[in-house]
Amino acid sequence: MSQERYIQTGVGDVVLMLHSSMSSKSQWKGLMTQLSSTHRVIAIDLLGYGNAPFPSQRESYSLKSEIAQIDRVLDELDIAEETTVHVIGHSFGGATALRWAYEHPLKVKSLHLFEPVAFHLLEAPCEGLSQILGVIDGLYEDLKNGNKVRLCQAFIDYWSGQGAFDSFPPNVQQAMIAQVDKVILDFEALLKEPISLSDYASFSFPITLIMGEHSPISSQTISHKLKDTLRHLTFHRVDCGHMGPITHSDLVNEIWVKEIGKTISEN
Structure with missing residues (x-):
């Protein structure tokens, strides 16, 4: 596996991002x-x-496909099976982090999430589920019509606010458009996940969950479900939207650094 698929730096307890x-x-x-x-x-x-x-x-892709690749990277880096790690995940990476933690509960030292988009946790009737299903239906319609530009615009604007896509320079827009096929797979994998909220409720390690005050109702609803269900969880609301780890990294990173440090001092 090419080292270009991951970057690592530092020495000490492992933090997986x-x-x-x-x-x-x-x-x-x-x-x-x-x-x-x-x-x-x-x-x-x-x-x-x-x-x-x-x-x-493509047909069999699921979050377990991501888990398998993560495990291959950790094996390549000679991270021993008994080594515990801090896991940080944002959005789709947060949902993947939840599934990785479920598969490897004894390997998790702490779990730190920003609005994991675990759409499989939403149940009808639910405004958040109706909203995200409407978004997905629109994306499929654009894909069927071959309009990947509009598909990408709808995706970016949903998570980052109206006009966000148009604010990016053309080269960035083109890079985003090139990734829309994987975005569709991500949505499909998230919706068909078999893991339930009660499965995640078994987690016994410290968890930090951050939610943006201006995020879509779909991801906010998931965050509230996790907050109300998971034990050992510290919850933070931040004055930002769903892309807070990128747009407001100073606020979000401050929380994560503090919470990871707290885990070390408690241990």
Whole structure:
């Protein structure tokens, strides 16, 4: 596996970082700099983003496909099976972090999430579920019509606010448009996840959950469900939207650095 699919820096307890859809490992550069003086920090490109390949089996793709790639990276880095790690995840990376933690509960030292988009936790009747299903229906319609530009615009504007896509320079827009096929797979994987809220309720490690005050109702609803169900959870509301780890990284990173440090002092 090419080292270009991940970056690592620092020495100490391992911190694993999982980015949002239509992003990459580079999302975490600022936080990596803050943590690398005391931790071994590893940021991974999720499948189809950055330098990671597109999923080889599109029909069978699921979050377990992401888990398998994460495990391969950790094996390549000689991180022993008994080593516990701090896991940080944002949006799609947060949902992936939840599934990785479920698969490896004994390997998690602490879990730190910003609005994991675990849409499978939403149940009808639910405004958040209706909203996100409407968004997905629109994306499929654009895909069927071959309008990937409008598809990408709808996706970006939903998570970042009206006009966000148009605010990016053309080269950034083109890079985003090139990733819309993986975005569709991400949505499909999130909706068909078999893990339930009660499964996540079994987590016994410390958890930090951050929610943006200006985020869509879908991701806010998921955050509230997790807050009301998970034990050992510290909840934070931040004056930002769903893309807070990127747009308001100073506010979000301050919380994560503090919470990871608190875990170390408690241990």
